[in-house]
Amino acid sequence: MSRFSTLKEEQDENLTQRLVSQYYYDYQSLKNKANFFVSYVLNIQKWMEASLTLFIIAFSYHQIYMHFSNAPKRVDTSNSIIYNMDVATLNDPYSKDSIQLTNIKKCVQMQDADMMIVIYNDQSDIGIIKSEFLIFDSSFEIQYVNDNQLEPDDIKILVYKKEYS
Numbered sequence: 801m802s803r804f805s806t807l808k809e810e811q812d813e814n815l816t817q818r819l820v821s822q823y824y825y826d827y828q829s830l831k832n833k834a835n836f837f838v839s840y841v842l843n844i845q846k847w848m849e850a851s852l853t854l855f856i857i858a859f860s861y862h863q864i865y866m867h868f869s870n871a872p873k874r875v876d877t878s879n880s881i882i883y884n885m886d887v888a889t890l891n892d893p894y895s896k897d898s899i900q901l902t903n904i905k906k907c908v909q910m911q912d913a914d915m916m917i918v919i920y921n922d923q924s925d926i927g928i929i930k931s932e933f934l935i936f937d938s939s940f941e942i943q944y945v946n947d948n949q950l951e952p953d954d955i956k957i958l959v960y961k962k963e964y965s
Contacts, residue, residue: 879961887920887953890928901932907959908936915941915960923952 883904889895907913916933920926926944933942950956 881959883957883959885955885957887924887926887928887955901929904957904959905932908933908940912961913940913959914962915943917943917945917958917960919945919947919950919956919958921948921950921952921954922946924950924955926955929955929957 883900885897885900889897890901892898904913904916908916918926918929930944933940936942
């Protein structure tokens with residue numbers, strides 16, 4: 801860009817030519833600066849678009865991943881629960897199996913079950929289980945099934961709730 805003092809010092813005959821050349825030089829200089837700053841703005845715009853696109857892709861991937869990771873892994877087709885227990889530990893009231901037996905009894909009392917199947921080995925003593933559920937014999941269906949493939953002290957209790965539509 802030219803200065804006003806340089807143009808003032810020019811002779812009158814060269815002044816017109818000098819002014820035209822300085823105007824052209826100023827025009828070219830301003831045009832180059834404008835192109836330079838426009839390129840900055842365009843590059844910033846491209847980076848913002850790329851960042852927004854990557855953010856949308858990452859967010860979508862995260863949402864899809866969370867949706868499928870929270871989806872149930874298998875679909876239950878019945879309202880059955882199977883409990884595996886060891887008859888030898890039922891005498892201890894603080895054992896895991898004794899607590900499960902209490903939960904089964906509570907389920908029956910709350911009428912959250914319609915039927916119960918006890919699967920046992922004929923070498924197992926299931927007297928404790930029979931005595932626990934003796935009070936429900938008249939009002940609740942309990943089936944005892946012998947399975948000699950089970951270990952001698954292992955039992956399985958299937959608690960079934962019918963689905964009403």
